[in-house]
Amino acid sequence: MAHVTINGQRYPLPGSPFIRLPLGLALVVGGIFGFLPVLGFWMVPLGLVILSVDFAPIRRQRRKLEVWWGRRRQRKKRAARPAE
Template sequence: MTRDQRRFQRQVDAMMRRYPRMGQRINPMMGRKQRLWRIPLAIFFIIGGFLAVLPIFGLWMLPLGVLLLAVDVPVLQPPASRGMIWLRRRLRRSDGHGVQKR
């Protein structure tokens, strides 16, 4: 396993620990046997992200599709890892975690 793959896996694990309900839905999709479902679902989410002007679709679908596709496409793992790190830091700030109290 390469450094980028380990980093990607650490970020996925951290997101699942922080948001267990999300982890319950995503964890079953991370298995090797689920590849036949994961890739078409990821492509659907990416296309749905570009169709955000329609009522059912939204921009939230784009990063989720990239995240699912990154499981099988190693080239996408470094940008997906950076995106998860950025998102976790933003969420931590908005939750009030990491803010020093005097």
């Protein structure tokens, strides 16, 4: 079984790329129609995360976003600490 790690948490994914690729593409395409009931714009990032397992360019962008988000959280955490 494949997995993707985001912010230190592991999320399981289907092990076969023959399942992951159609699933990721379906989520991205379905997310484009997010204005319709049941479908939502939340599907696009989820589909991209699933596709990032198999495609290096998407994986690099996901990793850059993850590093940026972690640094941002650290800065906010440091700024919220009371001065000693």
